Structures are given as structure tokens and as C-alpha cells.
Amino acid sequence: MKDTLRRFQVEKISEKGREEKETLIIAEKPVTLFLNGKEVVTLLATPGNLKELAVGFMLSEGWLREDRPIEKVEVDPEGVVRLRVNYRNPLVEKLFLRRTITSGCGRGTIFYNVLDSMGAAKVRSSAKIAQKRVFYLMQELNRRSVLYQKSGSVHGAALAEGEQIRFFCEDIGRHNAVDKVFGAAFLQGISTAGKILMTSGRVSSEILIKAAKRRIPFLFSYSGPTDLAVDLARQVGITLIGYIRGNRMMIYSHGERVAR
Amino acid sequence: MKDTLRRFQVEKISEKGREEKETLIIAEKPVTLFLNGKEVVTLLATPGNLKELAVGFMLSEGWLREDRPIEKVEVDPEGVVRLRVNYRNPLVEKLFLRRTITSGCGRGTIFYNVLDSMGAAKVRSSAKIAQKRVFYLMQELNRRSVLYQKSGSVHGAALAEGEQIRFFCEDIGRHNAVDKVFGAAFLQGISTAGKILMTSGRVSSEILIKAAKRRIPFLFSYSGPTDLAVDLARQVGITLIGYIRGNRMMIYSHGERVAR
Numbered sequence: 411m412k413d414t415l416r417r418f419q420v421e422k423i424s425e426k427g428r429e430e431k432e433t434l435i436i437a438e439k440p441v442t443l444f445l446n447g448k449e450v451v452t453l454l455a456t457p458g459n460l461k462e463l464a465v466g467f468m469l470s471e472g473w474l475r476e477d478r479p480i481e482k483v484e485v486d487p488e489g490v491v492r493l494r495v496n497y498r499n500p501l502v503e504k505l506f507l508r509r510t511i512t513s514g515c516g517r518g519t520i521f522y523n524v525l526d527s528m529g530a531a532k533v534r535s536s537a538k539i540a541q542k543r544v545f546y547l548m549q550e551l552n553r554r555s556v557l558y559q560k561s562g563s564v565h566g567a568a569l570a571e572g573e574q575i576r577f578f579c580e581d582i583g584r585h586n587a588v589d590k591v592f593g594a595a596f597l598q599g600i601s602t603a604g605k606i607l608m609t610s611g612r613v614s615s616e617i618l619i620k621a622a623k624r625r626i627p628f629l630f631s632y633s634g635p636t637d638l639a640v641d642l643a644r645q646v647g648i649t650l651i652g653y654i655r656g657n658r659m660m661i662y663s664h665g666e667r668v669a670r
Numbered sequence: 671m672k673d674t675l676r677r678f679q680v681e682k683i684s685e686k687g688r689e690e691k692e693t694l695i696i697a698e699k700p701v702t703l704f705l706n707g708k709e710v711v712t713l714l715a716t717p718g719n720l721k722e723l724a725v726g727f728m729l730s731e732g733w734l735r736e737d738r739p740i741e742k743v744e745v746d747p748e749g750v751v752r753l754r755v756n757y758r759n760p761l762v763e764k765l766f767l768r769r770t771i772t773s774g775c776g777r778g779t780i781f782y783n784v785l786d787s788m789g790a791a792k793v794r795s796s797a798k799i800a801q802k803r804v805f806y807l808m809q810e811l812n813r814r815s816v817l818y819q820k821s822g823s824v825h826g827a828a829l830a831e832g833e834q835i836r837f838f839c840e841d842i843g844r845h846n847a848v849d850k851v852f853g854a855a856f857l858q859g860i861s862t863a864g865k866i867l868m869t870s871g872r873v874s875s876e877i878l879i880k881a882a883k884r885r886i887p888f889l890f891s892y893s894g895p896t897d898l899a900v901d902l903a904r905q906v907g908i909t910l911i912g913y914i915r916g917n918r919m920m921i922y923s924h925g926e927r928v929a930r
Contacts, residue, residue: 416897418897418900418922420920420921420922421920421921421925422918422919422920422921423801423917423918423919423920423921423928424917424918425917425918428801428930431920433920435894435895435896435897435900435922436894436896436897437896437897437898438874438875438896438897438898438899439898454874454875454876454898541683541688561894562893562894562913563872563893563894563895563896582872582874582896612823612842614698614714614842615698615714616714633822633823634695634696634821634822634823635695635823636695636696636697636698636823636842637676637678637695637696637697637698638697638698638699638714639698640678640695653822657683657684657685658682658683658684658685659682659683660680660681660682660683660691660693661680661681661682661683662678662680662695665681668681668683670688
């Protein structure tokens with residue numbers, strides 16, 4: 411945790427007046443990813459689990475194949491992660507090409523072409539979850555969010571199965587936290603299919619698509635979704651639950667998987 | 671507001687049991703920007719103020735020049751905004767080129783090269799603001815955040831001057847909300863220099879750099895900053911205040927501009 415939080419001297423104004431104070435602030439750092447020697451992207455992320463971030467991001471965006479191992483991952487403390495794979499991914503050439511046309515910051519068009527192909531890739535699962543387990547898992551997520559408790563301004567994500575959180579990561583970016591969790595699972599050879607993805611953050615269409623690509627039937631959030639995320643969840647077969655707080659929650663799609 | 675919120679039938683679980691319920695959910699839509707016929711980017715944004723979003727985004731990212739007018743902006747309800755300018759921006763060729771190397775989703779490298787040049791562009795201002803005015807403005811921001819009050823999951827941003835909020839916008843994206851406000855000011859021919867930028871969201875380095883480029887000396891947030899944002903604020907001369915809630919706030923940099 412030593413790199414993820416930094417001490418700063420700041421001024422606090424409160425009913426007690428104005429005072430100098432030491433506070434902990436979450437770290438943000440540019441992290442550049444390379445695949446087989448070619449630069450892919452620079453992300454802004456919280457230090458820690460950078461290997462997992464790189465793998466998860468490249469998996470989410472289609473740069474890596476889920477069915478093939480990674481040859482080598484090297485993390486340089488200056489914020490560079492180099493991955494090597496010894497297979498040809500037909501998507502990669504396309505991704506390098508597409509970036510020349512559509513990216514910049516939105517990731518939008520790449521994603522929104524993927525939508526078409528997602529229609530075919532419905533998330534099928536006959537799994538059920540009891541209401542009380544949803545509450546329990548969200549409490550667990552909150553309990554583990556140590557950086558959040560210390561600094562605010564950070565998102566937590568987890569991959570859970572049954573009663574248990576298997577992987578948990580925090581990051582200043584909602585997307586990064588989810589990618590770190592996916593990368594952690596992949597590096598341990600654990601499939602995400604059929605599991606539960608949890609996030610403290612809002613569920614935008616991008617988060618929902620990340621889950622759908624990993625064949626995850628349950629997506630739980632402390633916050634709320636966008637309309638597009640709800641539309642997609644209903645369409646692809648994901649049980650999307652939001653605003654899980656105290657003893658309340660909102661089920662936006664596929665409530666048949668939530669047992670009383 | 672008719673396009674920004676959509677009604678959904680969902681299931682609510684609470685101490686009262688499980689019930690069908692109608693709820694309002696914030697809209698998210700892909701918006702593709704074109705400049706002089708060339709596709710620039712696809713953003714995911716909340717409908718409303720799409721003209722302002724397009725102009726603000728392109729201004730923030732260096733596609734537009736601040737000192738020259740825009741010839742034409744056309745918003746197509748399907749989510750396409752076409753801008754026309756009749757000048758050559760030497761940066762534009764570079765930006766199209768850079769994207770082939772570094773973008774994808776992070777925007778990182780473009781930004782982090784900009785950092786170097788920012789050293790030269792310090793935000794100079796002898797303006798002061800009284801503590802109580804900071805609290806008052808944040809209350810105003812909260813009061814105006816109508817979409818947030820109705821749906822949660824949305825960020826507000828405002829450009830303020832003196833006691834007054836001049837422009838206010840909401841969006842599912844922190845960056846989008848700020849860009850909408852900048853676009854609105856530019857379209858009315860109002861300079862952002864010397865004004866106050868307010869956001870409900872976290873202050874990452876990207877938000878701070880956006881403010882610095884617009885020569886804004888005051889950046890106020892309901893939430894907290896990252897360490898990189900604080901470092902940059904101290905370096906470029908921005909008064910960064912976070913966690914402005916009730917009668918408390920944290921001053922992270924250049925507190926000499928905050929009068930008691």
C-alpha cells in the first residue's frame with residue numbers, strides 16, 4: 411500500500427476554523443502497456459496490481475486471447491508493462507488499425523461494433539443467488555475497500571463465487587478496478603464464466619460489456635446503472651443489481667436468478 | 671430533460687419486501703464527432719448539450735483553436751455532431767497521427783506530453799475568493815443538479831464567476847460534464863480565463879489539465895483529488911479545493927487565494 415497512498419500537508423476548513431493537516435491522497439500514475447514490443451495504450455491508474463491491470467485491460471479490449479497463455483509479463487516500476495505472447499491474434503491487427511480511425515478517448519466505436527457480435531454471445535446461466543447473499547457480498551466489498559476508507563476517491567471491484575470474494579482490487583478508475591480483477595483471475599488460470607462481478611461504481615455500458623465478454627451472469631453495484639447498461643443487461647442475459655445499500659437493492663434485469 | 675432520463679420497470683427489495691417499481695434512469699448514448707468531415711472520436715454521453723460537448727471536447731483536446739470562431743456545428747439527433755472550421759490547426763494533423771501510436775482509451779500519452787508544455791503555461795491570477803463564497807457556490811451546484819437528484823449516477827460541472835454560476839451541465843461522465851460547460855462558454859464567446867470550475871466528481875490529473883489549459887485559477891470539487899492532480903495544481907498555480915461539504919472543505923493548493 412506504500413505506493414498507493416501519499417501523505418500531503420493540506421489546509422482544512424471546518425467549524426473549528428482553518429488548520430494545517432496531514433492527509434492521505436490516492437495515487438494516480440500513467441501506465442503504458444506494450445504487446446510484443448508495440449505500444450498499445452497509456453492508462454492512468456493507481457499503482458499496485460499493474461500486471462493484473464495490463465492483462466485484464468488487454469483481455470477486455472480483445473488484445474489477448476482467453477484460451478492461450480501469456481509468455482511473459484514484465485512490470486517496470488516506472489510505469490511500463492510489457493507483455494509477450496507467442497500466438498497471432500487476428501484481432502490485434504484490426505485493433506491497431508481501428509485506433510487510427512475511431513479512438514482518442516472514447517473507446518466508443520470499437521465497443522459499439524462489438525455490440526453487434528454480442529447479440530450472438532448471450533450469457534447463459536441457470537445459477538441463482540439468494541437476496542441475503544447479495545447483501546452479504548456487498549458488505550464484504552465495502553469492508554475490503556481499505557483505500558476508499560483511507561482516502562475516498564477510489565473504486566473497488568471484486569470477482570465472487572458462492573459466498574466468497576475470490577479477487578478484489580481498488581483503483582481510481584472504475585474500469586481499471588474491474589480489469590485488475592479480470593487480470594488477476596486470468597493469471598491464476600481461473601475462468602470468470604458463471605461468476606459474480608461486483609463494483610462500487612456506476613454501471614455504464616462499457617462495464618456491462620466487459621462483464622458480458624467474460625460471460626458473467628451477475629453484476630452487482632453499490633451505485634446505479636445507465637439506461638444503455640440496463641438495455642444491454644436485459645438483452646444479453648445479465649442479472650444487474652444496483653444501489654445495494656443496507657437492506658435495499660434494485661434489480662434491473664433477470665430477477666429470476668435472485669431467490670427470496 | 672425528456673431524453674436524459676428514461677422510465678424503467680424494476681424490482682425493488684427493501685424492508686417492505688420485493689415489489690415492482692417504476693424508476694428513472696440516466697441516459698447514455700454514443701456520440702460521434704466529426705471535424706471538417708473527418709471522424710475524431712466516439713464519446714459515451716448523456717443526451718443534451720451535445721453541441722457544447724463536441725465543442726468543449728475538441729477545445730480541451732486541442733482540435734479547435736480558442737482564438738478562432740467555429741464556422742458551423744450540426745447536431746444530428748442520431749448522435750453525430752459535425753463541426754466545420756475554416757482554419758488550419760497545425761495540431762490537428764499531429765493529433766490524428768498520435769492516435770495511431772498512443773490512444774485507444776487512455777488519452778494518456780497525448781496528455782502526458784502536454785504536461786511538459788504546461789510548465790510554461792502557469793495559471794496566473796491575483797483573484798481571491800472568500801471561504802463562505804466557496805460553500806455558497808457548492809450549494810448552488812448541488813441545488814442545480816436535477817438529474818442527480820432524480821437518478822443518481824450523474825456528474826455536474828459548472829463555470830462560475832463572482833457569486834454566480836454562469837454555465838451548468840450534467841453528464842454520466844465527469845469529463846463530459848466539464849467539456850459541456852467549456853463548450854457552452856466558448857459558443858457564447860465567453861472566456862474561461864480567471865473563472866471558477868466546479869465539479870461534483872473526483873479531480874484526476876485529466877480534469878486538472880483541462881482546467882489549466884483553459885487558464886482557470888480555481889477548481890472546486892465535492893469529491894477528492896488524486897496525488898497527481900494535487901502535484902499539478904501546486905505546480906501550475908491552481909487553487910484546488912475538495913470535499914466541500916456542509917461547512918467543511920480541504921484546500922490542497924494555493925490557499926493564499928482563499929480569504930477568511
